[in-house]
Amino acid sequence: xxxxxxxxxxxxxxxxxAEANRLSRWAMEYGLKPCAIAGxxxxxxxxxxxxxxxxIAYPFVFLFFGAVMGSAWFGGFIAxxxxxxxxxxxxxxxxxxxxxxxxxxxxxxxxxxxxxxxxIAITVVSSARKRAENAIRIARDQLEAKVQxxxxxxxxxxxxxRESERQLRTLTEAIPQQIWRTDAAGCIEYCNQHxxxxxxxxxxxxxxxxxxxxxxxxxxxxxRQGWQAAxxxxxxxxxxxxxxxxxxxxxxxxxxxIPQRSxxxxxxxxxxxxxxxxxxxxxxxxLVQAQDDLTRLLRTLSMAEMAASIAHELxxxxxxxxxxxxxxxxxLQSEPANVEKASATAEKIxxxxxxxxxxxxxxxALFRKEAQVRELTSLNQLIRELARLLRDEAIxxxxxxxLELADDLxxxxxxxxxxxxxxxxxAINGMDxxxxxxxxxxxxxxxxxHGEGEILVAVEDHGxxxxxxxxxxxxxxxxxxxxxxxxxxxxxCRSIIEAHDGLLWAEDSAQGxxxxxxxxxxxx
Amino acid sequence: xxxxxxxxxxxKETVFIVDDDESIREGxxxxxxxxxxxxxxxxxxxxxxxxxxxxxAGCLLLDARLPGISGVEFQERLSKLGIKIxxxxxxxxxxxxxxxxxxxxxxxxxxxxxxxxxELLHAVEQAxxxxxxxxxxxxxxxxxxxxxxSLTTRERxxxxxxxxxxxxxxxxGELNLSExxxxxxxxxxxxxxxxxxxxxxxxxxxxxxxxxWSVHLSE
Numbered sequence: 001x002x003x004x005x006x007x008x009x010x011x012x013x014x015x016x017x018a019e020a021n022r023l024s025r026w027a028m029e030y031g032l033k034p035c036a037i038a039g040x041x042x043x044x045x046x047x048x049x050x051x052x053x054x055x056i057a058y059p060f061v062f063l064f065f066g067a068v069m070g071s072a073w074f075g076g077f078i079a080x081x082x083x084x085x086x087x088x089x090x091x092x093x094x095x096x097x098x099x100x101x102x103x104x105x106x107x108x109x110x111x112x113x114x115x116x117x118x119x120i121a122i123t124v125v126s127s128a129r130k131r132a133e134n135a136i137r138i139a140r141d142q143l144e145a146k147v148q149x150x151x152x153x154x155x156x157x158x159x160x161x162r163e164s165e166r167q168l169r170t171l172t173e174a175i176p177q178q179i180w181r182t183d184a185a186g187c188i189e190y191c192n193q194h195x196x197x198x199x200x201x202x203x204x205x206x207x208x209x210x211x212x213x214x215x216x217x218x219x220x221x222x223x224r225q226g227w228q229a230a231x232x233x234x235x236x237x238x239x240x241x242x243x244x245x246x247x248x249x250x251x252x253x254x255x256x257x258i259p260q261r262s263x264x265x266x267x268x269x270x271x272x273x274x275x276x277x278x279x280x281x282x283x284x285x286x287l288v289q290a291q292d293d294l295t296r297l298l299r300t301l302s303m304a305e306m307a308a309s310i311a312h313e314l315x316x317x318x319x320x321x322x323x324x325x326x327x328x329x330x331x332l333q334s335e336p337a338n339v340e341k342a343s344a345t346a347e348k349i350x351x352x353x354x355x356x357x358x359x360x361x362x363x364x365a366l367f368r369k370e371a372q373v374r375e376l377t378s379l380n381q382l383i384r385e386l387a388r389l390l391r392d393e394a395i396x397x398x399x400x401x402x403l404e405l406a407d408d409l410x411x412x413x414x415x416x417x418x419x420x421x422x423x424x425x426x427a428i429n430g431m432d433x434x435x436x437x438x439x440x441x442x443x444x445x446x447x448x449x450h451g452e453g454e455i456l457v458a459v460e461d462h463g464x465x466x467x468x469x470x471x472x473x474x475x476x477x478x479x480x481x482x483x484x485x486x487x488x489x490x491x492x493c494r495s496i497i498e499a500h501d502g503l504l505w506a507e508d509s510a511q512g513x514x515x516x517x518x519x520x521x522x523x524x
Numbered sequence: 525x526x527x528x529x530x531x532x533x534x535x536k537e538t539v540f541i542v543d544d545d546e547s548i549r550e551g552x553x554x555x556x557x558x559x560x561x562x563x564x565x566x567x568x569x570x571x572x573x574x575x576x577x578x579x580x581a582g583c584l585l586l587d588a589r590l591p592g593i594s595g596v597e598f599q600e601r602l603s604k605l606g607i608k609i610x611x612x613x614x615x616x617x618x619x620x621x622x623x624x625x626x627x628x629x630x631x632x633x634x635x636x637x638x639x640x641x642x643e644l645l646h647a648v649e650q651a652x653x654x655x656x657x658x659x660x661x662x663x664x665x666x667x668x669x670x671x672x673x674s675l676t677t678r679e680r681x682x683x684x685x686x687x688x689x690x691x692x693x694x695x696x697g698e699l700n701l702s703e704x705x706x707x708x709x710x711x712x713x714x715x716x717x718x719x720x721x722x723x724x725x726x727x728x729x730x731x732x733x734x735x736x737w738s739v740h741l742s743e
Contacts, residue, residue: 312589315616316545319638323551326641330558345554352547 034071034079041067042086046094053095061091061115068119072126080123088116178253178274180206184267186231195274200246216242216250218400223255234259234267240281243274252281285396310363317356324348373415379455379520380405382416383445386423399431399441406448409455412522414500419520422493422504426459426516429489432482433463433514453522454502461513466506474506493518537652538562538582542572542598543614544591548637552585555641561648569598576607581659583632583651588615588622596622599629608658610651614639668732671717679716682709684737687726 045067053060064087072080089102096112097105104112172179178195182188188211191203199206199214206214215223219241230237237257242250257272324345331342387401394401427443434441442462450456466474473479475494480487490504497504497518504518541552541563549565556563562582566572569590584602588595599611613626614635623634632654633647675683678699685695692710696703719725729736 312616315637316548319614319616320545320547320551322638323548323555323641323644327551327555327558330555334558341554341558345558348547348550348554352551355547 030078034075035082037075037079038067038071038083038086041070042083042090045087046090049095061087061095064091064115065119065122069122069126072123073130076130077123077127080127081120084116084119084123087119088112091115177276180272180274182270182272184269186227186270189269198245198274199243214244216244218242218395227257230257230259237270237272240277251276251278253277285392288392289396310359313359313363314356317352317359320352321349321356324352373417374413375416376411377414377416377419378409378411379414379419379447379457380409382420382423383447383457386420386427387445389424390427393428394431394443397431397435397441398439399434399443401427402442402444404444404446409447409449410453410522412453412455412520414520415496418496419500422496422518423457423459425489425493426518429516430459430461430463430514433461437463450519454519456517456519458515458517460509460511460515462509462511463513465508465512466514471506475504536562536581537655538564538580539585539648540564540566540572540580540582540609541585542566542569542590543585543587544568545587548587552644555644556648559641559645569593569601573602573605573607576605580609581655583610583612583648583655585612585614585648588613588626596626596629599626599631603629610654610658612647612651665732668717668728671728672732672734674716675713679709679713681737682706683713683717683725683729684735686710686713686722687729687734688737690737 042064045063049060049063052063068080068083068087071083075083092102092104092112093100096108172192173194175192176194178198179192180188180195181190187208188203188206191199191206196202201214212220212224223239223241226237226239236259237255239255240252241255243253243255244250254275254277255272256275257270259267260269260271262268328342328345328349331338331345383403383405387403390401423445427445430443431441434443444458444460446456446458446460448456448458470481475490476487477491478487479491480489494504497520501521502519504516507515507517509515539552539556539561541549543549543552543565544567546567549567553563553565566575569586569592572584586595586598590598593601595613595615602609602611610632611626611630612633612635613631614637615622616637626634632651633643635643635647672680681699682695685698690698692703692706695701696706699706713719714725717725717728719728728734
């Protein structure tokens with residue numbers, strides 16, 4: 001202890017404050033503290049040994065082992081060593097004969113040496129044990145700190161995830177569109193508030209098959225088909241369908257869905273969006289309607305103009321004929337009868353009548369159709385095409401079209417464009433007939449075999465049927481019950497069918513509507 | 525059996541037919557000739573207006589559809605030119621707006637081809653009558669105007685005041701003349717205008733649209 005202070009004083013003179021501080025801490029750690037600990041333990045052991053030496057056999061030194069052990073444990077190797085030194089000296093001085101001297105009697109030397117060796121061994125073991133325990137404790141502390149840090153980190157990232165999920169959800173709710181998510185099998189997992197509000201249903205209600213109930217019955221089959229195909233092909237799915245709102249009214253929506261894949265490439269879920277296209281749809285519908293009206297108007301106009309021109313052409317010679325005829329009578333009735341003038345006038349009448357008939361044949365030539373077209377055609381295919389053509393029109397008029405087509409029909413020679421025109425005319429007439437009838441409005445188009453090499457096609461509506469007065473005249477040209485009809489539709493249809501060696505006629509349907517049917521025959 | 529228009533014999537009242545179709549022209553003229561009405565044919569509107577003279581009495585039988593100019597436009601042009609001959613329209617197809625328009629513009633009749641002979645004769649008769657009335661009116665007006673022209677300026681002045689109801693004394697005061705002089709002028713006016721009474725004179729002036737005197741006119 002004195003040595004240490006001496007070394008410190010040697011360096012004191014040329015040392016900076018910080019280094020002195022470090023040195024003094026070092027001296028405290030390895031000098032003062034071990035010595036103090038060792039001193040305390042040894043003094044306690046000494047004080048207890050004095051009274052106890054009279055009770056236990058000579059020489060009693062076990063308490064000093066405890067002091068050494070304690071010093072090494074609490075003060076480390078240095079303290080242990082100092083304790084060994086101090087214990088040896090004190091034992092030698094107080095308890096080894098000759099007493100109160102530092103010399104050792106010959107017969108006590110082995111005992112004393114054994115004590116020192118044991119004490120040193122205890123110091124080494126105890127201090128090593130202490131060091132190991134310290135190391136473990138430090139390692140445990142470090143581990144704990146690490147665990148705490150990691151836990152905190154995990155909590156933070158958890159919070160972040162929750163926050164970003166909340167933001168995402170807010171975003172999906174903020175988008176003024178209807179959004180849903182399904183699992184890989186197509187079962188609804190989540191609907192945003194807009195969708196729930198529009199449907200007036202909760203997400204749970206839409207699971208599985210229930211989802212299809214919100215689709216319009218007529219679009220359901222198409223929707224299901226498309227959705228199954230998308231699930232099978234794992235591709236994007238897009239379709240325009242009518243979706244029922246909470247108020248029971250259907251609106252047009254563009255439904256679009258894309259799959260999300262997991263890391264192994266399999267589909268994890270589907271995201272879907274419903275975009276309201278009712279307005280575009282109705283705008284489109286009214287555009288189509290306007291176009292229709294325009295073409296109809298144009299057709300009527302050109303028809304009216306042509307009629308005016310034909311009337312003028314015919315009226316000129318007819319007027320001449322009439323005036324000449326009046327003149328002829330006047331000449332004959334005058335006193336005396338002017339036969340010469342009368343016969344000249346009669347000649348004029350012949351000329352003018354001939355001119356009138358030329359006009360008539362010219363008009364007929366104008367309407368005579370071009371070279372006949374005959375192609376081997378499947379009537380069923382024509383009907384299916386027509387149904388496709390009429391899909392929008394039927395939806396607009398709230399009419400459903402049902403096809404009942406016989407499978408075993410032969411292909412026949414016909415003009416497909418003309419027959420298509422007839423079909424279209426009959427179908428439109430049928431739909432017109434149902435405008436004032438309450439829903440459900442259904443138009444049935446049937447095809448069947450009708451004798452050898454002959455096919456019958458019937459277009460049946462559920463309207464109010466044909467009044468007898470109308471039935472008698474409905475195939476006449478220029479006869480129409482529609483405010484803007486030309487009255488030519490059925491007349492043209494009949495002439496087309498007759499050109500195909502067929503018949504076109506009307507019957508009452510058992511359901512109260514009308515059946516317009518025609519036959520087409522194999523051309524010989 | 526046809527009640528021929530009474531005037532057809534005394535005057536050369538003629539139906540002027542304007543139609544681009546020759547057979548119509550022939551038929552009409554043949555028929556009109558048979559019933560004893562003079563007819564003259566023109567194939568174009570221009571042909572008619574080129575030959576027009578005030579002496580041509582009768583009516584115009586006009587096709588509403590002519591090459592180059594419509595009958596309606598031609599009717600407007602005639603009234604602009606001051607040709608007041610009555611017009612009968614014919615057409616193969618008349619639409620209501622056109623009929624309304626030509627009738628408003630003073631057409632006598634609108635015939636739709638082919639027409640009955642009675643329709644035509646009735647229209648022609650009506651047109652002739654209207655033309656006659658018009659001519660008579662014009663003849664009277666012409667003679668009144670001729671008489672008016674024979675008046676001196678002072679006499680015309682006096683006449684204006686007389687028809688306005690002024691007394692001789694007032695006229696004298698107005699014109700700074702003696703009452704005797706006014707009386708003389710007045711007698712001259714009555715003589716020249718061949719008016720038997722003051723009322724007759726007033727009527728004549730009214731017909732000829734002769735302005736009568738008023739206070740603001742003299743100011």
